Amino acid sequence: MEIVLAKRLIEATLFAAAKPMAADELHELVGEATDLDAVMDELAADYSGRGVNLEKSGKCFAFRTASDLSSMMTLVREEERKLSKPGLETLAIIAYHQPTTRGDIEDLRGVSVARGTLDILLELGWIAPQGRRDTPGRPIEWGTTPAFLDHFGLEGLDGLPGVQDLRAAGLIGDSSPQLFGVFDDEHLIEEYRDEDALEAREELRPEDEESNND
Amino acid sequence: MEIVLAKRLIEATLFAAAKPMAADELHELVGEATDLDAVMDELAADYSGRGVNLEKSGKCFAFRTASDLSSMMTLVREEERKLSKPGLETLAIIAYHQPTTRGDIEDLRGVSVARGTLDILLELGWIAPQGRRDTPGRPIEWGTTPAFLDHFGLEGLDGLPGVQDLRAAGLIGDSSPQLFGVFDDEHLIEEYRDEDALEAREELRPEDEESNND
Amino acid sequence: MSKPTSNVPPTQLVVDLEAYDGPLEVLLELAKTQKVDLAAISILELVNQYLAFVLEVKKQNLELAADYLVMAAVLAYLKSKLLLPPVEVTSEEQDPAAIAAALAIRLKRLDAMKNAGEALLAMPTLGQNRFATARQPEASVTTNVRYSASIYDLLQAYSNFHKRREAASLTVVRPKLYKFEQALERLSNLLQVKTPTWKSLQDFLPESKGEEASQLRRSALASTLLAGLELSRQGKLELKQDEAFGPLMLRPLDQVPVTG
Numbered sequence: 060m061e062i063v064l065a066k067r068l069i070e071a072t073l074f075a076a077a078k079p080m081a082a083d084e085l086h087e088l089v090g091e092a093t094d095l096d097a098v099m100d101e102l103a104a105d106y107s108g109r110g111v112n113l114e115k116s117g118k119c120f121a122f123r124t125a126s127d128l129s130s131m132m133t134l135v136r137e138e139e140r141k142l143s144k145p146g147l148e149t150l151a152i153i154a155y156h157q158p159t160t161r162g163d164i165e166d167l168r169g170v171s172v173a174r175g176t177l178d179i180l181l182e183l184g185w186i187a188p189q190g191r192r193d194t195p196g197r198p199i200e201w202g203t204t205p206a207f208l209d210h211f212g213l214e215g216l217d218g219l220p221g222v223q224d225l226r227a228a229g230l231i232g233d234s235s236p237q238l239f240g241v242f243d244d245e246h247l248i249e250e251y252r253d254e255d256a257l258e259a260r261e262e263l264r265p266e267d268e269e270s271n272n273d
Numbered sequence: 274m275e276i277v278l279a280k281r282l283i284e285a286t287l288f289a290a291a292k293p294m295a296a297d298e299l300h301e302l303v304g305e306a307t308d309l310d311a312v313m314d315e316l317a318a319d320y321s322g323r324g325v326n327l328e329k330s331g332k333c334f335a336f337r338t339a340s341d342l343s344s345m346m347t348l349v350r351e352e353e354r355k356l357s358k359p360g361l362e363t364l365a366i367i368a369y370h371q372p373t374t375r376g377d378i379e380d381l382r383g384v385s386v387a388r389g390t391l392d393i394l395l396e397l398g399w400i401a402p403q404g405r406r407d408t409p410g411r412p413i414e415w416g417t418t419p420a421f422l423d424h425f426g427l428e429g430l431d432g433l434p435g436v437q438d439l440r441a442a443g444l445i446g447d448s449s450p451q452l453f454g455v456f457d458d459e460h461l462i463e464e465y466r467d468e469d470a471l472e473a474r475e476e477l478r479p480e481d482e483e484s485n486n487d
Numbered sequence: 488m489s490k491p492t493s494n495v496p497p498t499q500l501v502v503d504l505e506a507y508d509g510p511l512e513v514l515l516e517l518a519k520t521q522k523v524d525l526a527a528i529s530i531l532e533l534v535n536q537y538l539a540f541v542l543e544v545k546k547q548n549l550e551l552a553a554d555y556l557v558m559a560a561v562l563a564y565l566k567s568k569l570l571l572p573p574v575e576v577t578s579e580e581q582d583p584a585a586i587a588a589a590l591a592i593r594l595k596r597l598d599a600m601k602n603a604g605e606a607l608l609a610m611p612t613l614g615q616n617r618f619a620t621a622r623q624p625e626a627s628v629t630t631n632v633r634y635s636a637s638i639y640d641l642l643q644a645y646s647n648f649h650k651r652r653e654a655a656s657l658t659v660v661r662p663k664l665y666k667f668e669q670a671l672e673r674l675s676n677l678l679q680v681k682t683p684t685w686k687s688l689q690d691f692l693p694e695s696k697g698e699e700a701s702q703l704r705r706s707a708l709a710s711t712l713l714a715g716l717e718l719s720r721q722g723k724l725e726l727k728q729d730e731a732f733g734p735l736m737l738r739p740l741d742q743v744p745v746t747g
Binding site for chain 2: 618619620621622631632633634635636637638640641642643644645647648
């Protein structure tokens with residue numbers, strides 16, 4: 060596709076979409092032969108300094124209003140979903156230490172992570188399972204999603220506040236936090252919910268083993 | 274307000290707004306002293322020929338995607354996904370134990386069956402309601418369909434691998450799984466979806482309240 | 488050496504005990520009251536502060552979760568080690584300095600994540616500082632998902648499910664056995680007779696009935712034979728067998744007064 064048309068098409072598509080769109084999807088939209096990087100660079104340049112900016116979050120793109128205007132905008136703001144303290148800490152640990160397991164989070168915080176805490180973050184769409192770790196019990200490894208980057212206005216995980224200093228101080232892992240390809244591993248989420256339900260059941264009715272028999 | 278800032282503010286506001294905005298509202302936003310007509314003219318010029326255009330209808334302004342692009346903006350993808358572990362297990366239990374109710378499946382698995390799991394199997398056309406059981410609550414009984422047999426290349430339910438061995442080992446009931454005549458009981462499916470929606474609402478409500486806490 | 492134990496009364500922390508997520512967080516809060524960089528905190532002082540905190544909680548008769556007490560025990564141990572002049576560290580024992588350093592790192596890590604959480608909240612968040620379009624999406628990517636599964640997947644799912652159920656309900660039944668001690672006691676009692684005569688070993692077996700009779704009988708035979716051998720070793724009875732596989736006969740010997 061011609062670059063001018065590709066730019067117009069992507070502009071229109073992103074303008075109409077509330078959620079960030081993956082580079083792969085955009086590439087598919089304009090055809091594999093089109094130089095997507097060139098298109099996105101041009102588009103970003105067109106919108107730089109304007110009231111609406113092209114933002115990149117991970118491998119996704121979205122139009123968002125410029126943050127300096129927010130105080131002047133008379134829009135009804137979304138009710139802010141206040142995360143609880145454990146929720147916020149858990150989110151930070153997942154973001155800075157990803158991929159990380161529930162056990163890791165518990166080690167770091169020194170207390171157990173309530174099931175509800177992970178559930179809320181999962182429901183917000185900010186975290187997602189990234190796979191299973193090859194250790195006994197094969198625990199699910201968690202990481203953050205493009206929606207997380209989008210929500211906090213981050214271009215990538217390297218843009219996390221203070222991430223370089225923390226790495227230099229040895230307070231988080233050496234390697235860059237990894238963004239994985241698979242973000243919506245529905246299977247793992249379903250398995251997590253399943254294990255979750257199993258666990259909840261065991262917690263709630265430890266003595267009720269009869270229902271297991273036939 | 275300076276014209277560049279006014280343009281940015283209106284651009285951002287129109288982008289974020291759900292509905293077209295009246296000139297009066299915009300004028301109030303940028304201050305009465307600002308030449309709104311000049312701002313809107315500039316903005317219209319900026320966006321002419323692009324993927325998104327500034328449109329005026331009556332006294333209202335809105336961004337609209339260029340009409341020539343609309344047909345190109347929809348992307349349809351085909352994706353093949355493996356059935357999840359809970360999905361497979363539920364399907365297997367329905368196949369080997371039919372006719373069976375959701376309660377049966379939950380008893381057997383020891384965990385609750387997510388609504389989505391049955392929905393997916395229903396949508397795939399692999400399971401169908403076979404009637405209602407004459408017990409309190411009159412739960413829907415599920416069984417597999419010809420489409421299920423077709424997909425797995427089975428001639429009949431007795432062709433399920435190992436069904437004889439499993440029966441001999443006492444792992445499943447004595448009686449042969451029954452194939453019923455009625456496979457597409459639209460009424461039952463509708464009733465199921467109704468109950469489902471009711472349940473979904475009830476499940477969501479308390480969760481919403483929880484996530485609001487700090 | 489004569490540092491003040493703590494310049495912040497632990498009562499202050501005890502008041503909002505509810506607000507703390509476990510002992511590590513309390514430690515972090517205490518460390519911050521030292522008003523120095525976390526890298527330079529005095530572990531010994533921190534330990535004293537924490538132990539004072541736990542004492543204060545106990546004084547007020549408040550419930551304290553077990554992990555607070557575990558932490559207190561660890562810290563009390565650490566304190567005792569830190570107060571002693573450095574000795575050579577044996578391989579089993581961890582170097583107290585290393586434990587202290589590890590604790591300091593843990594606190595720094597936790598603190599870093601608390602700060603990171605706050606820093607995230609200070610970012611220009613969507614819906615507060617930046618806005619997406621609120622219009623209904625005009626077009627998007629629609630994905631048609633086709634689910635697939637093979638008969639092999641189905642079978643595996645079913646057998647996994649059964650295996651899991653089996654594993655959940657498996658209980659190992661301890662077999663009923665007749666213990667050697669039981670046999671020894673029984674045999675000794677039965678041999679307390681006035682006129683010693685030869686009797687078959689079979690006559691000394693306990694009666695057994697019910698489902699496990701044969702199993703119990705076999706184990707009783709083995710135990711009683713062992714008991715017989717033991718008693719003959721002690722000189723309390725004689726054993727004889729007239730032919731191979733014939734009945735094993737035993738007869739008590741005249742009791743010699745046993746000493747101790």
